[in-house]
Amino acid sequence: DHVLSDVVRQRHQWFGAGKYLKSWTCNGESELVLETSSPFYPLLQELTYIRPLRFASPSAFAEGFGSDPDLHNSCESGDFGSKWDKLEDDVKCMGLSAPIGTGAFKFVSRNVAEDGSDDEVVFAGNEDYWGQKPGIETLTAVQYGSVEEVEAALMSGDLDMAMGIGPLNAKQVQELKFRHSDMFDVRHSDVIQHSLVVFNGNKAPMNDIAIRRAVIHAIDKATFLEEQFAGLEEPVTQLLPMSAPYCNVDLSPKWGYDLEKAELICNQGTLEANESTSLDGGAVAGIVIAAIAGVALIGLLAKMIQRERAGKPMFAASKTEIS
Numbered sequence: 001d002h003v004l005s006d007v008v009r010q011r012h013q014w015f016g017a018g019k020y021l022k023s024w025t026c027n028g029e030s031e032l033v034l035e036t037s038s039p040f041y042p043l044l045q046e047l048t049y050i051r052p053l054r055f056a057s058p059s060a061f062a063e064g065f066g067s068d069p070d071l072h073n074s075c076e077s078g079d080f081g082s083k084w085d086k087l088e089d090d091v092k093c094m095g096l097s098a099p100i101g102t103g104a105f106k107f108v109s110r111n112v113a114e115d116g117s118d119d120e121v122v123f124a125g126n127e128d129y130w131g132q133k134p135g136i137e138t139l140t141a142v143q144y145g146s147v148e149e150v151e152a153a154l155m156s157g158d159l160d161m162a163m164g165i166g167p168l169n170a171k172q173v174q175e176l177k178f179r180h181s182d183m184f185d186v187r188h189s190d191v192i193q194h195s196l197v198v199f200n201g202n203k204a205p206m207n208d209i210a211i212r213r214a215v216i217h218a219i220d221k222a223t224f225l226e227e228q229f230a231g232l233e234e235p236v237t238q239l240l241p242m243s244a245p246y247c248n249v250d251l252s253p254k255w256g257y258d259l260e261k262a263e264l265i266c267n268q269g270t271l272e273a274n275e276s277t278s279l280d281g282g283a284v285a286g287i288v289i290a291a292i293a294g295v296a297l298i299g300l301l302a303k304m305i306q307r308e309r310a311g312k313p314m315f316a317a318s319k320t321e322i323s
Helices: 008-012 016-020 082-089 147-156 170-179 209-218 221-229 259-273 281-309
Strands: 021-026 032-036 105-112 118-125 138-142
Touching: 008 082, 016 021, 147 170, 170 221, 209 259
Parallel strands: none
Antiparallel strands: 021 032, 105 118, 118 138
């Protein structure tokens, strides 16, 4: 009712389920009945997304079970983003009073740091969980200041587990896997997402597909991944991983590392620019240099990816809307 209210659902236009869901009701038999306006095959897949839909206890809402979606919405004030700030003129965001949901663990306590982030959060196993009961009585999530501190805590036994590459960098993961296998069991999931550097194809010079190809051919991804990620990552040639629904297709052509081809494309671009008013020779020459120097971006790209995964993006979202 809150996320898909007439006002708030405007914020989630990317969410197909929100567009097609017509009604949602409880039938009195502990079943939630969803009705769509027309057949929508990805419905169940989209309900597994981490956002925007959540299950929360009525007691967590500002006015309990009777909370009005417009007057007491569970949204957080200021969270809509600059493009949708106007929505708060028509809805009052009051958030949730506590994280009371339907998961396998129950919230117990938290310690908040000076910057507002959580230093430590404690959860207890939910004995009333509807699924398989958790085998862990108490689960404590701890924030560390650096990947080195995480590694030290693991080695000392103060920390039982680290999940994902965020808490540790790839070289540390490989080190624990191959040099400390007597102490740690390192497991890898299937690929669930790709790390991408995105070109703005709507602005020059990247609106020229030849320039985009030249830059891609000029970057040695295999060496980059071996040196910066200890071979833990693999080069990719498509937007979504093979494990994503309907994406297990081997696409072609593949624009791999080929410095000679990058130079050839750029040289061809220089010749064409000399006969065109769209880009002068100097501009294309600059693009040639930028494309060939793409390998020099390796250190920056590695740092960007590692910080994103650690939840500390190098480029924070701006409140200013850019047209």
